[in-house]
Amino acid sequence: MASNGIRDKVAVVGMGCTRFGERWDAGVDEMLVDAATEALDSAGMSLGDIDAFWLGTVGNYSGLTLSKPLKIDNKPVTRVENFCATGSEALRNASYAVASGAYDVVMAIGVEKLKDSGYSGLVLATGWTDGTEAELTAPAMFSLLAPAYSGKYGVDMDTLKDVFTHIAWKNHRNGALNPRAQFRREVPKEVIKASPPIAGMLGIFDASGVSDGSAAAVIVRAEDAPRYQEKPLYVKALSFVAGAGKGPIDPGYDYTTFTEVVASAEDAYSQAGVTDPRAELAFAEVHDCFTPTEMVLMEDLGFAPRGTAWKEVLAGTFDLDGTLPINPDGGLKSFGHPLGASGLRMLFEAWLQLRGDAGDRQIGNGRKLALTHNLGGMPGAAVSFVSIWGSEPAAC
Amino acid sequence: MTEQLRSHRAYPSYPGPLCASDGANGNVASMPGVISYGSYIPYFRLRREAIAAALGTLGGKGTRSVASYDEDSTSMAVEAGRAALRGVPESAQPRALYFSTTRPAYLDKTNATVIHAALQLGADAPAYDMIGAVRSAAGALKAALDSAQPTLAVAADWRTGLPGGADERDGGDGAAAILCGNGGGDLPLVAEYLGGASATAEVLDRWRQPGDLASRSWEERFGEFAYLPLAESAVTNAFKEVGLAPAEIDHVAVAGTHARSARQFTKQLAGSGVSPGALADDLGAVVGNTGAAHPGLLLCSMLDSAGADETIALVVLADGVDVLLFRTTEAVTQGVGRRDGGLAGQIAATRDDLAYAKMQTWRGVYRLEPPRRPDPVPPAAPPSYRSEEWKFAFVGSRCDCGTRHLPPSRVCMSCGAVDHMVSEPLAGVPGTVATFTIDHLAYSESPPAVVAVVDFDGGGRYTCELTDVDPGQVAIGTRVEMTFRRVFTAGGVHNYFWKARPIRGSGAASPRLPAR
Numbered sequence: 001m002a003s004n005g006i007r008d009k010v011a012v013v014g015m016g017c018t019r020f021g022e023r024w025d026a027g028v029d030e031m032l033v034d035a036a037t038e039a040l041d042s043a044g045m046s047l048g049d050i051d052a053f054w055l056g057t058v059g060n061y062s063g064l065t066l067s068k069p070l071k072i073d074n075k076p077v078t079r080v081e082n083f084c085a086t087g088s089e090a091l092r093n094a095s096y097a098v099a100s101g102a103y104d105v106v107m108a109i110g111v112e113k114l115k116d117s118g119y120s121g122l123v124l125a126t127g128w129t130d131g132t133e134a135e136l137t138a139p140a141m142f143s144l145l146a147p148a149y150s151g152k153y154g155v156d157m158d159t160l161k162d163v164f165t166h167i168a169w170k171n172h173r174n175g176a177l178n179p180r181a182q183f184r185r186e187v188p189k190e191v192i193k194a195s196p197p198i199a200g201m202l203g204i205f206d207a208s209g210v211s212d213g214s215a216a217a218v219i220v221r222a223e224d225a226p227r228y229q230e231k232p233l234y235v236k237a238l239s240f241v242a243g244a245g246k247g248p249i250d251p252g253y254d255y256t257t258f259t260e261v262v263a264s265a266e267d268a269y270s271q272a273g274v275t276d277p278r279a280e281l282a283f284a285e286v287h288d289c290f291t292p293t294e295m296v297l298m299e300d301l302g303f304a305p306r307g308t309a310w311k312e313v314l315a316g317t318f319d320l321d322g323t324l325p326i327n328p329d330g331g332l333k334s335f336g337h338p339l340g341a342s343g344l345r346m347l348f349e350a351w352l353q354l355r356g357d358a359g360d361r362q363i364g365n366g367r368k369l370a371l372t373h374n375l376g377g378m379p380g381a382a383v384s385f386v387s388i389w390g391s392e393p394a395a396c
Numbered sequence: 397m398t399e400q401l402r403s404h405r406a407y408p409s410y411p412g413p414l415c416a417s418d419g420a421n422g423n424v425a426s427m428p429g430v431i432s433y434g435s436y437i438p439y440f441r442l443r444r445e446a447i448a449a450a451l452g453t454l455g456g457k458g459t460r461s462v463a464s465y466d467e468d469s470t471s472m473a474v475e476a477g478r479a480a481l482r483g484v485p486e487s488a489q490p491r492a493l494y495f496s497t498t499r500p501a502y503l504d505k506t507n508a509t510v511i512h513a514a515l516q517l518g519a520d521a522p523a524y525d526m527i528g529a530v531r532s533a534a535g536a537l538k539a540a541l542d543s544a545q546p547t548l549a550v551a552a553d554w555r556t557g558l559p560g561g562a563d564e565r566d567g568g569d570g571a572a573a574i575l576c577g578n579g580g581g582d583l584p585l586v587a588e589y590l591g592g593a594s595a596t597a598e599v600l601d602r603w604r605q606p607g608d609l610a611s612r613s614w615e616e617r618f619g620e621f622a623y624l625p626l627a628e629s630a631v632t633n634a635f636k637e638v639g640l641a642p643a644e645i646d647h648v649a650v651a652g653t654h655a656r657s658a659r660q661f662t663k664q665l666a667g668s669g670v671s672p673g674a675l676a677d678d679l680g681a682v683v684g685n686t687g688a689a690h691p692g693l694l695l696c697s698m699l700d701s702a703g704a705d706e707t708i709a710l711v712v713l714a715d716g717v718d719v720l721l722f723r724t725t726e727a728v729t730q731g732v733g734r735r736d737g738g739l740a741g742q743i744a745a746t747r748d749d750l751a752y753a754k755m756q757t758w759r760g761v762y763r764l765e766p767p768r769r770p771d772p773v774p775p776a777a778p779p780s781y782r783s784e785e786w787k788f789a790f791v792g793s794r795c796d797c798g799t800r801h802l803p804p805s806r807v808c809m810s811c812g813a814v815d816h817m818v819s820e821p822l823a824g825v826p827g828t829v830a831t832f833t834i835d836h837l838a839y840s841e842s843p844p845a846v847v848a849v850v851d852f853d854g855g856g857r858y859t860c861e862l863t864d865v866d867p868g869q870v871a872i873g874t875r876v877e878m879t880f881r882r883v884f885t886a887g888g889v890h891n892y893f894w895k896a897r898p899i900r901g902s903g904a905a906s907p908r909l910p911a912r
Contacts, residue, residue: 118768119768119769119770120768121768121769121837123769123770126773128773128776128778128779129773129775129776129779130775130776130779130780130782130783130786130787131774131775131776131780131787131883131891131893132775132783132786132787132803132893134847134859134860134861135772135838135839135845135861135884136833136835136838136845136847136859137769137835137837137838139835139837140833140834140835140837140838140845140847143833144831144832144833144849147831147832147833147872148830148831148872151831151872197834197836198836198837199833199834199835199836199837200832200833200834200835244809246809248849248857248858248859249801249802249809249856249857249858250809250857251830251851251855251856251857253857255830255831255849
């Protein structure tokens with residue numbers, strides 16, 4: 001399989017991101033206008049400079065979702081959807097459009113309005129089915145990782161609970177430093193640990209926030225980037241895979257890994273020429289939809305050898321001041337998870353960190369690469385996106 | 397895909413009557429009777445003292461069976477039908493299905509077709525509901541015995557009444573399936589049907605309007621006045637018809653809608669020459685009166701305990717009286733019905749600690765605050781129709797390379813071959829829990845939902861709900877078997893599908909049927 005990538009062919013020259021959270025004050029239209037306007041401002045552009053748009057959203061249909069509120073007249077607006085990796089899918093397709101030469105300047109924008117449903121949890125429309133698929137909630141799906149990991153690596157459930165608690169504690173701590181995050185306060189470990197159960201051994205604090213929000217990026221050819229932006233972000237790798245969904249039907253799958261993440265990470269590292277991600281990356285934004293997910297991702301992304309992520313988490317390896325900070329912006333856990341916006345929100349943290357604009361949570365390890373990882377689906381049946389971005393155009 | 401898989405469906409070709417009925421052409425004389433039978437008792441029972449504790453009423457002794465939140469008359473009938481058909485040869489597979497209940501899951505729409513689909517009967521076998529009254533079950537059984545072809549008479553019921561009343565206390569839930577047909581030759585019967593008699597009268601003793609939870613009944617002593625003469629007449633006629641004397645009856649049981657008459661008539665039989673040792677237990681102490689299922693359950697119970705060449709009398713008092721007389725054969729002692737201890741074994745594997753409030757919640761008497769989630773979406777008709785074998789009979793597919801797929805798939809996940817699949821029935825295959833979770837947020841009629849990844853013996857995996865389970869008792873490695881359930885009801889549509897349940901142990905600490 002050839003996956004040539006578009007390393008250093010396109011660059012991000014502007015970004016915007018709304019505050020995430022329970023946005024009773026704003027609808028889809030307002031949030032799109034806010035994110036798009038902030039992205040255009042930071043690129044020094046106006047809406048008329050954009051040749052084409054890619055809109056990522058799960059719950060809204062068609063390009064009109066974007067063109068109507070922004071009054072975009074007769075330009076291409078493509079709506080994409082790919083589960084929780086929807087925002088990344090918009091980013092990926094927009095980047096390819098520029099790399100192909102079809103357009104000079106494009107916008108990738110993601111949005112989600114989850115809190116108007118009247119339900120506190122994630123509610124998605126389902127299709128017409130024969131009613132035979134088990135009705136699992138998202139936390140239940142991801143909670144399947146815990147007993148499987150415990151059994152495979154002999155980590156007792158009490159220790160795992162401490163691991164998950166540390167992940168939630170860390171992401172809340174990071175989010176407390178982030179003015180755009182949904183949850184902006186530290187939460188003591190004993191509170192996290194004692195939170196009411198939602199599925200398996202997961203409590204309410206093991207789950208990411210259900211939120212509203214929008215994020216946007218303006219993308220141009222790398223050689224054009226200096227015309228718009230003093231400090232652009234250059235693409236190093238974009239990899240997306242969909243698994244065959246075999247986990248739930250294949251006795252060979254053991255629920256301790258996302259095979260799709262392993263495949264997309266390998267592809268991305270190969271595109272970017274990264275051989276030792278733990279040493280080369282300044283930080284990573286990963287899809288911490290639930291705390292066990294973040295633990296397993298540390299192994300799937302090659303940040304920790306198999307069976308050791310739990311130890312590394314407890315040792316603080318992935319804390320803000322650790323060897324490889326993970327989710328410095330608070331992650332899905334604390335920043336929130338408006339599905340269509342999340343992939344672009346991850347890129348937004350790379351935008352801030354690699355350009356030195358991350359304020360109180362600025363990482364100062366001197367490395368110039370950042371990774372974003374965005375997951376959709378469930379263990380055993382997922383789509384996975386990995387991207388790598390750098391602050392310098394040539395290989396770093 | 398569906399068309400292709402359907403072509404593998406078994407449509408047993410019935411060879412016609414197994415032998416000539418008059419025997420005049422030299423064939424062995426055929427005889428109508430019972431080919432096989434199976435019963436189903438739900439996992440949960442309520443101690444009657446729990447009613448007293450909850451309501452401050454007198455309560456009562458013993459227990460009654462209670463269908464779980466995900467069971468209804470149709471799903472229990474499927475379970476009894478599966479038990480009756482297990483190991484039955486191709487030549488004896490039902491050529492028709494009659495289903496009786498007083499609590500049909502649907503009106504207008506036939507419920508027997510769901511049972512037909514779950515049991516994978518041939519498309520050319522008709523399936524009829526004979527529903528509404530308890531007596532329908534006696535009629536269905538008689539009609540099946542009168543049929544020239546193997547016919548499955550299955551009855552299922554859940555019985556209740558207003559809180560604190562006798563019907564709630566003395567009712568029971570369960571199902572029984574009797575496979576009837578002409579035996580002889582290489583198709584042995586467990587019991588020959590000798591004949592019987594009926595008596596009919598219009599009696600306003602017990603009635604219920606469609607949709608009502610509870611029945612109404614007339615003053616108790618009136619029913620006794622009406623039923624006893626009818627019963628005497630029918631039993632006398634039945635004995636005369638088949639040439640048996642009361643003293644020749646080895647097992648007799650009386651089922652009925654009027655408890656006082658049934659008890660009284662049982663006593664009367666003992667006074668009329670029937671040996672007291674022949675009076676079978678009426679299951680009232682442990683199971684309760686299961687309404688339309690009760691005649692079949694009592695027949696199952698008697699067949700379970702009968703020796704070879706013994707006579708059985710089944711008396712049903714319900715808007716008249718039906719009497720059916722049988723003589724067991726040698727086959728009854730090795731009968732399929734006795735596997736796993738028969739009805740008594742099933743009861744022994746149940747539990748009797750159900751809370752009264754739980755039962756009332758399952759019955760819809762208490763309506764609990766639902767989770768803040770959208771209501772489930774009803775299954776759609778066309779996809780359910782397309783996946784009939786999968787949805788109703790739990791049939792997956794198996795690739796030429798041996799890999800099992802649940803649900804059936806056109807492309808093999810192991811070798812990638814396209815359309816090299818055959819149907820693979822998995823409802824009877826046990827499995828092991830690979831991993832599991834307890835979902836406190838998912839919609840369930842009895843939260844929390846317990847969901848397990850099940851690996852089936854011999855290959856294949858499916859993720860499904862567990863039922864009849866104590867969430868605290870599930871572990872990786874728990875052995876499970878599949879059971880047919882009503883997963884939920886939404887928009888007036890019952891979503892029938894399969895769940896896994898822990899394989900019932902021998903239930904050493906559970907009560908046994910009282911000795912007769």
